Amino acid sequence: xxxxxxxxxxxxxxxxxxxxxxxxxxxxxxxxxxxxxxxxxxxxxxxxxxxxxxxxxxxxxxxxxxxxxxxxxxxxxxxxxxxxxxxxxxxxxxxxxxxxxxxxxxxxxxxxxxxxxxxxxxxxxxxxxxxxxxxxxxxxxxxxxxxxxxxxxxxxxxxxxxxxxxxxxxxxxxxxxxxxxxxxxxxxxxxxxxxxxxxxxxxxxxxxxxxxxxxxxxxxxxxxxxxxxxxxxxxxxxxxxxxxxxxxxxxxxxxxxxxxxxxxxxxxxxxxxxxxxxxxxxxxxxxxxxxxxxxxxxxxxxxxxxxxxxxxxxxxxxxxxxxxxxxxxxxxxxxxxxxxxxxxxxxxxxxxxxxx
Amino acid sequence: xxxxxxxxxxxxxxxxxxxxxxxxxxxxxxxxxxxxxxxxxxxxxxxxxxxxxxxxxxxxxxxxxxxxxxxxxxxxxxxxxxxxxxxxxxxxxxxxxxxxxxxxxxxxxxxxxxxxxxxxxxxxxxxxxxxxxxxxxxxxxxxxxxxxxxxxxxxxxxxxxxxxxxxxxxxxxxxxxxxxxxxxxxxxxxxxxxxxxxxxxxxxxxxxxxxxxxxxxxxxxxxxxxx
Numbered sequence: 001x002x003x004x005x006x007x008x009x010x011x012x013x014x015x016x017x018x019x020x021x022x023x024x025x026x027x028x029x030x031x032x033x034x035x036x037x038x039x040x041x042x043x044x045x046x047x048x049x050x051x052x053x054x055x056x057x058x059x060x061x062x063x064x065x066x067x068x069x070x071x072x073x074x075x076x077x078x079x080x081x082x083x084x085x086x087x088x089x090x091x092x093x094x095x096x097x098x099x100x101x102x103x104x105x106x107x108x109x110x111x112x113x114x115x116x117x118x119x120x121x122x123x124x125x126x127x128x129x130x131x132x133x134x135x136x137x138x139x140x141x142x143x144x145x146x147x148x149x150x151x152x153x154x155x156x157x158x159x160x161x162x163x164x165x166x167x168x169x170x171x172x173x174x175x176x177x178x179x180x181x182x183x184x185x186x187x188x189x190x191x192x193x194x195x196x197x198x199x200x201x202x203x204x205x206x207x208x209x210x211x212x213x214x215x216x217x218x219x220x221x222x223x224x225x226x227x228x229x230x231x232x233x234x235x236x237x238x239x240x241x242x243x244x245x246x247x248x249x250x251x252x253x254x255x256x257x258x259x260x261x262x263x264x265x266x267x268x269x270x271x272x273x274x275x276x277x278x279x280x281x282x283x284x285x286x287x288x289x290x291x292x293x294x295x296x297x298x299x300x301x302x303x304x305x306x307x308x309x310x311x312x313x314x315x316x317x318x319x320x321x322x323x324x325x326x327x328x329x330x331x332x333x334x335x336x337x338x339x340x341x342x343x344x345x346x347x348x349x350x351x352x353x354x355x356x
Numbered sequence: 357x358x359x360x361x362x363x364x365x366x367x368x369x370x371x372x373x374x375x376x377x378x379x380x381x382x383x384x385x386x387x388x389x390x391x392x393x394x395x396x397x398x399x400x401x402x403x404x405x406x407x408x409x410x411x412x413x414x415x416x417x418x419x420x421x422x423x424x425x426x427x428x429x430x431x432x433x434x435x436x437x438x439x440x441x442x443x444x445x446x447x448x449x450x451x452x453x454x455x456x457x458x459x460x461x462x463x464x465x466x467x468x469x470x471x472x473x474x475x476x477x478x479x480x481x482x483x484x485x486x487x488x489x490x491x492x493x494x495x496x497x498x499x500x501x502x503x504x505x506x507x508x509x510x511x512x513x514x515x516x517x518x519x520x521x522x523x524x525x526x527x528x529x530x531x532x533x534x535x536x537x538x539x540x541x542x543x544x545x546x547x548x549x550x551x552x553x554x555x556x557x558x559x560x561x562x563x564x565x566x567x568x569x570x571x572x573x574x575x576x577x578x579x580x581x582x583x
Binding site: 079 | 479481482484
C-alpha cells in the first residue's frame with residue numbers, strides 16, 4: 001500500500017506559468033489509476049514515488065517503509081525504493097538481450113536462484129523463445145511484457161506505469177490489459193497507473209484518483225466516479241456528456257420535486273437540499289438514463305424537443321448526439337425503424353438528475 | 357638512404373600514452389559536465405576547450421612556466437622522479453595531452469548528453485548504484501562515440517608540433533617526434549626521409565579518421581532507432 005502526501009512547487013518563470021502539486025492519497029492493493037489531463041501532475045506524482053523527483057514537503061510510505069519524509073529529511077535514492085517503474089518507451093537497455101535486461105534487474109536478489117528466477121519470469125511472460133534477442137528485434141507487445149517482467153523481477157513492492165497505452169493500437173492495448181490483470185492475480189503487486197483514458201480506468205482500475213491542476217478532485221471506483229462525478233470539472237475530464245448549466249426556478253421539498261430552466265426549456269427534477277431558487281448549478285444525467293422518441297405532436301411531461309445532429313456507433317451501444325449538448329445512448333437496433341428522422345423528443349427521468 | 361625510425365616510434369608511443377590518460381581524465385570531466393550542475397560549469401567547459409584555440413606557442417609558454425624547473429610542479433616532479441620534466445619525452449606526452457583531452461571531452465560530453473535519460477532512470481530504478489549504472493549502461497551506450505573520440509584524440513596527438521617543440525624540445529633520439537623530425541629534415545634539405553615520413557603519417561591519419569567516421573556514422577546500429 002502506498003500512502004503519499006506530496007507537495008511540490010514550480011514557481012512561475014518567463015516561459016512557464018508555474019505549477020503546484022498538492023496531493024494526499026492512498027493507493028491500496030489492486031490497481032489504482034491516477035487519472036487526469038496532461039499537465040495535471042500525474043507523472044510528477046509517479047516520479048516522486050519512484051524517487052526521480054524530490055518533493056518540497058510531505059511524506060511517502062510504501063507498506064511500512066518511509067520513502068520520503070520532508071520534515072525528517074528522508075529521501076531514499078531510487079535504487080533503494082523497490083518500486084518497479086514501467087517507462088512509456090519501455091527503456092529496455094538496447095545493448096543487452098532480453099535475458100540480460102532481466103538479469104540486470106535481478107542482481108539484487110541472491111546469486112543462487114537468479115538464473116532460475118529469470119527463466120521463470122521469461123516463461124511467465126511468454127518471452128522464453130526470444131530471450132536471446134535485443135530489444136530492437138522485438139515486437140511492441142514483447143517489449144512491453146519484457147519491461148513489466150523486468151520491473152517485477154527485482155522484488156518490486158509496487159508497479160508504477162506511466163501512460164502505458166499511449167500510442168498503442170487496439171490489439172496491443174488489449175494485450176497489455178491482459179498482462180496487467182495477470183500481474184495483479186499472480187503477483188499480487190499493487191499497481192499504480194497513470195492514464196488519461198476513461199476506458200482504461202474501467203478495464204483495469206479498482207480505484208481511480210482524478211487529478212486536476214495538481215490536486216486530487218475525486219477518488220473512488222471508476223463506476224462511482226463516472227456515475228457521480230464530484231463536479232462539472234470532473235465530468236468534463238471524464239468526457240461525459242449531458243453536463244447542463246441550469247437555473248433553479250422552483251423547489252418543493254414536500255413533493256420532492258424541483259423545476260429547472262435549461263436554455264428555454266423547463267425540466268422537472270428532484271428536490272435539491274441546500275439549494276435556493278435562482279441558483280445557477282450544473283446538472284448531470286447519464287446518456288443511458290435518457291430515452292428518446294420521434295417528435296410528433298405535443299411533447300409530454302419532461303420531454304424536450306431536440307434535433308439529432310449525428311449518431312456515433314459504439315461497440316455495444318449507439319450514441320445519439322442532439323442539439324443543446326445532449327447525448328443519449330441506446331442499445332443498437334433500438335431506433336432502427338426511425339432511420340432518417342431528425343426531430344426527436346428527449347425524455348428526462350426527473351429522479352435521475354443530479355447536481356454536481 | 358637510412359631513415360631514422362625513432363621519431364615515428366616515439367610519436368606513436370606518446371600518442372598512445374596521452375590518449376590513455378586523456379580517456380581517463382576526459383571521461384570523468386565529460387561525465388561531470390554532462391550530468392552535474394554546478395556553478396561555473398560552462399567556464400570549466402570553456403577552460404577545457406581553450407587549448408584547441410590558443411596558439412601553440414602561447415600554450416607552450418604557459419606549460420613551460422608551469423612545469424619548468426623553477427616552478428613548484430616542476431620541482432615536485434624532479435623530487436619524485438629524479439630528473440626534470442621539461443625536455444624529456446614525458447613532456448611531449450603532456451604537450452599532446454593538452455590537445456587530445458579537449459577533443460575527447462567535447463565529443464564525450466555530447467555523447468553522454470545524448471543518452472536517453474530514461475535508461476539511466478530505469479537502471480537506478482532497478483537498483484543499480486551510480487558506478488554500475490555508468491559501467492553497465494551509460495558507457496556501453498556511448499561506447500562507439502567514445503572510441504571515435506579516442507581515435508580522433510590519438511590522431512591529433514600524433515601530429516602535435518608547436519607545444520611539443522616548446523616544452524620537449526628537439527633532441528634527436530630522445531624527444532624528437534615525427535612532426536619535428538619532418539620539419540628538421542626539410543630544413544636540412546633531406547627531401548627523401550621527409551617524404552616517406554609525411555606519407556606514413558598521412559596514411560595513419562586517414563585510416564584513423566575513416567575508422568572514427570565508421571564508428572560515429574551509426575552510433576548504435578538499429579538498436580536505438582528501433583525504439
